[in-house]
């Protein structure tokens with residue numbers, strides 16, 4: 001998606017848009033994480049599911065779920081409270097910053113004359129202008145406004161404002177200082193989501209040795225990137241994976257083979273009683 005970004009946009013706008021896109025792209029994973037017990041071990045649980053074929057419309061389902069605002073949804077028994085807290089905080093932060101930006105850049109709803117006798121100055125809100133789908137609607141006592149469309153929509157709307165996408169005369173350009181605020185909120189939101197998902201660029205010594213050579217294994221996650229594991233022995237390790245900068249390294253589908261081998265080693269040590 002970075003290719004569609006306007007590279008002439010101010011750096012804060014670019015940063016904000018990238019971070020907002022990262023938040024909404026990982027939103028479905030965060031919502032799914034709320035319903036799962038937190039994984040006590042590295043790496044993130046989803047990295048182990050390469051061998052499980054995903055249903056074809058999985059992505060669309062996640063999209064549909066992602067559009068529903070968390071605050072309006074039932075969480076009868078969330079299994080991962082950290083993920084739920086992170087999701088609620090991120091949702092609130094993005095909704096609030098959208099309210100604040102709309103205050104600054106969005107043209108109020110136009111009025112049109114009401115054909116009445118006696119009061120030639122009577123006006124009413126222009127219904128077409130009010131219904132413009134590009135408009136951000138504030139929360140009201142009787143309606144969640146645009147918050148009702150969920151985080152995904154709010155993030156897309158904010159990206160549009162950051163990159164100054166045109167929508168007739170509905171919006172003016174976001175002032176530099178407001179853009180800095182948005183970039184800061186977006187960066188914090190992204191970090192919060194990635195931390196809750198265990199994707200925040202941590203490096204961890206795995207508590208099990210390499211099943212092939214017995215040396216130490218190091219797990220690594222990168223923000224927005226796939227997890228990897230490397231063996232510390234170097235070329236002498238006989239693990240059936242490619243060398244990368246002198247070390248055996250497992251990524252993507254190769255991780256499945258590593259989990260299977262680690263699991264088998266564990267079973268050998270702890271035979272069923």
Ligand SMILES: [Zn+2]
Nearest residue numbers: 210213231237
């Ligand atoms: Zn090894």
